[in-house]
Amino acid sequence: MLRYWTAGESHGKTLIALVDGFPAGVTIDTDVIDVELKRRQGGYGRGGRQRIETDKVDVRTGVWHGMTLGSPIALEVVNRDYKLERLDDLPRPRPGHGDLTGAIKFLGSIRGILERASARETAVRVAAGALAKQLLSAFDITVFGYVTEVGGEEIKPVEGTLDELRAIRDKSELYGLNLERDPAIKALIDRAGKDGDTLGGIIEVRVDGVPFGLGTHAQWDRKLDGRLAQAVMAVQAIKGVEIGMGFEAARRPGSQVHDPIHYDASKKETSSLGYTRPTNNAGGLEAGMTNGQPIVIRAAKKPISTLAKPLESINLDTKEPEEASYERSDVCAISAASVIVENVVAFEVACAVVDKFGGDNLPEMLGRYELFLKMARDR
Ligand SMILES: Cc1cc2nc3c(=O)[nH]c(=O)nc-3n(C[C@H](O)[C@H](O)[C@H](O)COP(=O)(O)O)c2cc1C
Ligand SMILES: C=C(O[C@@H]1CC(C(=O)O)=C[C@@H](OP(=O)(O)O)[C@H]1O)C(=O)O
DSSP: OOEEEEEOOTTSSEEEEEEESOOBSOBOOHHHHHHHHHHHHOSTTOOTHHHHOOOOOEEOSSEETTEEOSSOEEEEEEOSSOOGGGOOOOSSOOTTSSHHHHHHHTTSOSHHHHHHHSGGGHHHHHHHHHHHHHHHGGGTOEEEEEEEEETTEEOOOOOOOHHHHHHHHHHOTTOBSOGGGHHHHHHHHHHHHHTTOOBOEEEEEEEESOOBTOSOSSOGGGOHHHHHHHHHHTSTTEEEEEETTGGGGGGSOGGGTSOOOEEOGGGTTSTTTTEEOSOOTTTTEETTEEBSSOEEEEEEEOOOSOOSSOOEEEOTTTOOEEEOOOSOOOSBOHHHHHHHHHHHHHHHHHHHHHHHHOSSBHHHHHHHHHHHHHHHHTO
């Protein structure tokens, strides 16, 4: 079983992801992980913190001569803005953050909650996802995330191959798929910043090259749609998850929702085994299992909770009404969130690959994958 945990506070010494159950024999390129970490730090609308940090991964355990050993892998990203010992508490909880509930639940400080609730922790979630992508690439599975909406403004994607779309996204300051929309949306973010306000948005992630049969119908906690939804929803500030047509499917009759099943022998050698679907409203998942089509998953991110023009709150000591605390904050972090969601999806898909093809070592997994394809083609 492949899994991970993280440790670390936002302004503490360091952040750690401990990845357990990662197969042996996977070549790891730490530069590729650092590219993802850099992308997560970027995107238009980020606050002052990203000018302090330069995130780089240090693979502390589990890798020898650039290859995984099958033992636990500890990934570390050190905080440059380490100052926790000098920081005071925050007196006035910020609506939308974990401040009020955390301080009440743990009978303690707001600082003690926000330090761990903070999305700073996602640096090492991204490192774990970027590690998982290096396993997925051996199976030609690619995971690609982009922004489709910011503050209610749509970024309708242009058409193109995956490589063309990647090139566009990597040029976009918003990580969207339509460069023409960037100036208007940057102006929207600037306006929100000037008004002391914040913005959220919508992210889409596409997973290509997915074989049939990842996940299972047999038990609720092993259904891949459910596991993906949990991984995505557990990203800070994500408030909605859709797979394929998502909520829109509820508004249409079945004839306009379900994807007909066709067969094209010339595609027998691909991961779809020749079973083609003229549409992919299911988003690649039926009954908790992948159906040979790309996985498509969307996430809705709420606006940042800390407003420069603070909302009404209470001073927890005096119980008197006061404005919520403000130190510094992102105005819009949807682009960063797209990198995070992309990487948590990658990790979850890698878990399902390990479940299906075994997790001891990569050559054995690839052998089992080929055997499965052969048997499934003959089905
Ligand atoms: C990439 C990213 C950056 C974020 N930056 C901030 C920030 O600067 N200030 C803030 O108040 N919240 C920020 N958030 C949101 C909080 O982490 C989040 O709202 C909080 O942990 C409460 O969790 P919840 O929104 O899931 O309920 C950010 C979230 C993400 C994903
Ligand atoms: C540090 C990161 O994001 C932080 C997430 C965050 C929050 O409350 O979630 C609050 C801010 O922290 P700070 O007050 O130190 O500026 C963001 O900068 C990061 O993504 O690397």
